Every structure is written in structure tokens, then in C-alpha cells.
Amino acid sequence: MPVIVRVLLCLSLVLPVAALALPPPCNSGRVFEDRDGDGRWSRGDRPLPGVLVSDGVRLVRTDAQGGYGLPVEDGRTIFVVKPAGHAFPTGGDGLPEFWRHQQYHAGPTLKYGGIPDGFPACRDFALRRAAPSRGDLDVLVFADPQAKTQAQVDYYDRDIIAPLVAAANGRPAAALGLTLGDIANDDLSLYPALKAATARLRTPWLHAAGNHDLDFDAATDEDSLRSFRNAFGPDTFAWEEPQASFIVLDDVIYRPGQKPAYVGGLREEQFTWLAAYLDTLARDRRLVIAAHIPFFDEPGRETFRRADRERLFALLAPFSKVLLLSGHGHVQRHHYHDADDGWHGASPLHEYNVGAACGGYWGGAPDAAGLPDARMSDGTPNGYARLRLARDGGYALHWHAARAGDEAMSLHAPKVLRRGHWPGVGLFANVYMGEAGTRVEVRIDGGEWQPMRRVDAADPALVAENLLDDLATALRGYDRLPEAEASTHLWRFNLPTDLAAGEHAFEVRAFDRWRGELRASGSYRLVDAAE
Structure with a gap:
């Protein structure tokens, strides 16, 4: 042949x-x-x-x-x-x-890999029966772990994960977990290490995408989360528990070559999907919407596209039980959407803007264990939230400071004042979960309770740290704490100076809408002085 x-x-x-x-x-x-x-x-x-x-x-x-x-x-x-x-x-x-x-054919070439080709095969999905729920659903909520180095992955593991693992004592740390974006800080090669740390919680964990989770070398918004999706799955999806439906949304619109490079909003396909999904749900179903960028705008600028917000709120308006969870700001605050924001539901729509796991970007002087102070710009310590959901649609929120146990507030006051000094020096209470209507009171030496006044001001304890950084002749930590900004949950009271010389105790109580009465205490000293 x-x-x-x-x-x-x-x-x-x-x-x-x-x-x-x-x-x-x-x-x-x-x-x-x-x-x-x-x-x-x-x-x-x-x-x-x-x-x-x-x-x-x-x-x-x-x-x-x-x-x-x-x-x-x-x-x-x-x-x-x-x-x-x-x-x-x-x-x-x-x-x-x-x-x-x-992904049958090769997608765009990206620094952090994107989605490799070779996924043409059909796929079955296995489920198992879950043990019946006997009460509230316990959900851990993290925002912005935002590690940019392996050292910061270690901070995340030791500061946030390890105490939860110890408290769980071999059991799952919660029924469900959520991370609200900015898992890494632009270096997506840290994803495997971050996932390994979170996996120690033995908890089903869901992830929203943040602006620091983008493939910045992608040419379009549609391709900008390929590496995120390869690590964590879909960027927009739903997950159902007996107590609630969780809807995770990618609300970061990437704009290559523009300034700013991203803005809050939703893609057309997300609206298509969301409308179809919401049509499957009863109108009295509890919805938890989880995303990275807050749905409210920052003062003086549109940080979430208004047209997208109004369109989203129109889809959600028929539902009587909606809670919004967001991150991104590295502060802790509550926002209630009304008609000014485009919300026309029967009652204001609550958005809890969750404080960051990394706090002030893992900045500040380290403690004895080598963990940075990590306070946020509103004075809130870094940490995480717990969300409890009841079968009737009710919910409760609780902030856990990473190294402060069950501390609900921090107090700042002078150590000593001259007796008879003009009574205009303040005691400040930073109530971490405080809202505009939170009742906060103080009493001196066990006397009558008196109201404290909410102020739009910077936490003086953080201002003091900023000044220490300014005055230091050597670095106090790898990075400084962020510059103090006005807090939405700070209360003030003028300390009396017409009392007897000596030590005087003060006690502060705040009435949290979910946890009830919370207290903290301290003291200051009055001394006689001659000019």
C-alpha cells in the first residue's frame, strides 16, 4: 500500500x-x-x-x-x-x-486565571435532607476581610476565624455564612488561603463580589468577575432556608478606562433573573438581599445608580419583609430607605451596612498577639455580625467586636478635671449598633439617669490614636489607623465639675432594639487646683 x-x-x-x-x-x-x-x-x-x-x-x-x-x-x-x-x-x-x-471555548486571558475552558460535560447536582430546624436560623455575616498579603490572611484567621472555631467546639459555627465582598484586596491569588481559613468554620458559606475582587485586566464588566466566579461560583444567585430566601447580588459595575472605575448598580440580565425568581415567592416571604456596595448614596454623589435602585426597589416593593445587607464602607451604620431613595413599600426599608472584618484595613498599632488595632473610621472595632432569622420573618442583628467579647459600646472621657471648671468637657459613648432613635442615658455616682445627646462627630478615642501616629517618630504599626470621620452612632454628655473632689463613677446604658438594655461604665476624677 x-x-x-x-x-x-x-x-x-x-x-x-x-x-x-x-x-x-x-x-x-x-x-x-x-x-x-x-x-x-x-x-x-x-x-x-x-x-x-x-x-x-x-x-x-x-x-x-x-x-x-x-x-x-x-x-x-x-x-x-x-x-x-x-x-x-x-x-x-x-x-x-x-x-x-x-466554558467550552477559552475565555479571555486574565492575570488571575479567569474561568479555564474544559467544562463541557453535563452535571448532576446532589442534595441531602437537612436536619429539621428547631428555631431561629443563625447566620454569620462578614464584610470586607480584604487581605492584601499573606500576613493579613493570618490576621483574618487568628482574629476572626479562630475565636469562632474555639467557641463552636467542633460543631459548625453557624447554620449559614455570608461574606459581603472584598474578600481579597486586589490580589486574587490569596483566595485559596482565605477559603481555607473560612472553611474551618464548617459552615455553608456564600460570597458576594466586591470592587476589590475584580479582574482589573478584563475588558468589560461582564468579564470582570471571572476569577471570582472560578473561586466562589455565581455572582448573582439565590439560596433558600425555611426562615428566608437569600438573594446575593453583584452590584459592582466595572467601567474600564473611566473614573471612577466602578459604580454601584445592576446589569440588565440581573434584573431579568431577579424578576423571574421573585415571581416564584410568596409576598410575605422574608427576603435577605446581600451585596457589597450600599444601596444608598454617599452625601453629594451618586454611588449607586439611582435608576437601578428605583428599578430594584420596584421589584421588591410587593414584599412585606425585606432586609438589605451591604459592606464596602468600613463603618457601621443603619439606613432606612423611603420615597426619597425610590422606595415605596408599606414601611421604610432597612439596610444594615455591616462593619468590616478587616476594620480599618488591618491598620493600627499591634497588640501583644501581634494583631493590629484595626478600628474603623467611625471608631467601631473590627469584627463581624450575627443575623438571627425567625420562622415568622422576624430578625435580630448583633455586632461582635473581634477582641472585645460582647462589648456593645466604647466610652471616652477625661481622666481628671479641675473641680469648678466650666462644665463643657464631654463623655462620649460610641454605641456600635446605635441608630438615630436609640435611647442612650448616663448617671453619675448612681444618681438619676440623664439623656445623652447624639452628635455627628468623630470618635475622640480614634482622634487620639491619629494624633499618636502623627507624633510618633517611628511607625507604630505597618499601616496607620484610618483618619477619624463623623460617626452615626456617637452620643455626648457634659461631665459635671461641681461635685466633691475625688473619683466619680459614670454608667452609660443604651437600649438596643434587639438586645435590650446594654451597659458600660468608667470614672473620672475631680481635683482642686490653685492658679
């Missing part, structure tokens, strides 16, 4: 086999109850009909056999909306396995 004929014959045999080695794109599969726990559909497992599956735009329900099918579109992330009463298995990275990518 001539050589050329032999070659052609070999090619005719090899090419079909090579073509079959790469299966055609596929976007279908099965959702099932994995009764034997092996992660694969097998005899004895039960199909789960009626479960929602999505590619971020389209939303379909599984059929009687648990099957689903979606159009094939490169770059999509397919996910299952976890039904209440079920749980996903945990992957090797500690995250729940509820998603997969559809």
Missing part, C-alpha cells in the same frame, strides 16, 4: 476518535436526593422535581425525574437554588457544591 494511502487511512481512523474525545457542549443534568451520600446518582436515590436551576439569566424547574436543561452559552455559571430543608455536599475547598461553569 502506498505511503500516502496509509497516512490517509490512519487519519480517517484517528480523527473520529479525537473528535469524540471532546464531548459536545452540554447544559443539562439531574437534581436528586443523594440518599447513600456517594455524590452520584445511583439506585435508591430520589429525583427532586420542581427545584430551580439557573444560568444567571434563565430560570427553569426540574421535571418529574429531576431533570433540567438550559441553552448552551459559553461563560455562564449554572447553579441550583438550594431548596429549604436540603443541603449541598461540601467540596474540597469547604464550599457547598451548588454550581458549575459552562
